[in-house]
Amino acid sequence: MGDDLIYAIVQNESIYVINLGKHNDIFKPGELIEACENEWPGMHFDLESDDNNSSISMDNDFFRQNACNPQLGFTLLKPAAFTDKTSGKVKYISNHQNTAMISYESQEGTWNLPLKCVMAFDHEEKLIYKFIKDIYFHYGTFPDSLELDLKNRKYIFKVPTIRGYGDYIITKRDAHRYLTASFPCDEAEINWQL
Template structure:
């Protein structure tokens, strides 16, 4: 597609947001092209926890553990309840836009460290749980090896909240087994990563399968090609947001070109008002305000 003025300015808006919000210079990104900037921005947001006050709901195992009264956890608990920034306790890969948090993407389980330095989370102690819009379901505190045991983490969630955060099939006759070793290879080898296809068995204390969990992915993963360059394992929600908004931007531009013969225009994006403003520089300049499309996910409002 030939160069379009408003679309180009939309790309530039996100390259500036990437620098201002995350301190990342887009020219340092491998295979970067201007068209990629909204996708990079949303991918960075996709693994982050939006800062907002949340109620913490504990599993029984967490409540009965020594961690419940540990001062390190209490510090993080206060941060979550107050709506502070928990992302500084996440993996140091939080600012790598192509990094895949396979536990989060595949099972919607977040994990973050109890300690941090200037670059992010450090040491082995990790908090595991599920963030929703208003709550954090605290499953347990574990170590790095637990990242590769989603079946055990989901089993604990089933014991604590059998109806709240996952969909379960009770008394299922399915015999599929979960292979922790294969999941670890998937998580660490990009070529093996794919969206979970099979349900995961939940066992009781005797090792008997009592339920299967399904329909709980944080996101699907897709491959995306922009200008003949392929980018792998892009969150599907990011892909949808990109298509939704770029289509709208292009429609706005073509409408102005066709109706008022506009060729010099400036795009102003106002997320707080959920509006675009376009200043058209014709013989008589004018400004046109266009609302964001409703009920669709777009890059500009991705964190909402």
């Protein structure tokens, strides 16, 4: 009691119980879809296979982290997916995607941005601050410039040395495969249409 939830699909006058689970199971949408497909194949979802291994789905920890961020009003960023045990292929619901828009008020008016775009900026800002703290910890000073290596997906920081102006330590950091505004990946393609 209290933490128990019934996950089900209600359709017309029928109810299809997928799982009796806990609240945290909501952060594992792929597993719920897989359970439903195992019981009623092809009945509730139109599934597609990720034949190109393009990482169209998100991992559970990333889903949970952003679903719990009230600033984002998070619904879904990428389709919920699972690995089919029979074929070994990643399968996902073709029409299970984010459509949320986030509104920002400014002096010029209101900006309506797709959730993917907001998350890309939010994630990259946190990532860069993390890198700056790490650089300060290792070198005892903050970097004074940042460049992007778009081809190799790297951030290039210049860290001044005690020798003075123009003498730098160059340090590089990898851009993660999660969404970033500077290094968009396949998952980060943004649809600007309202």
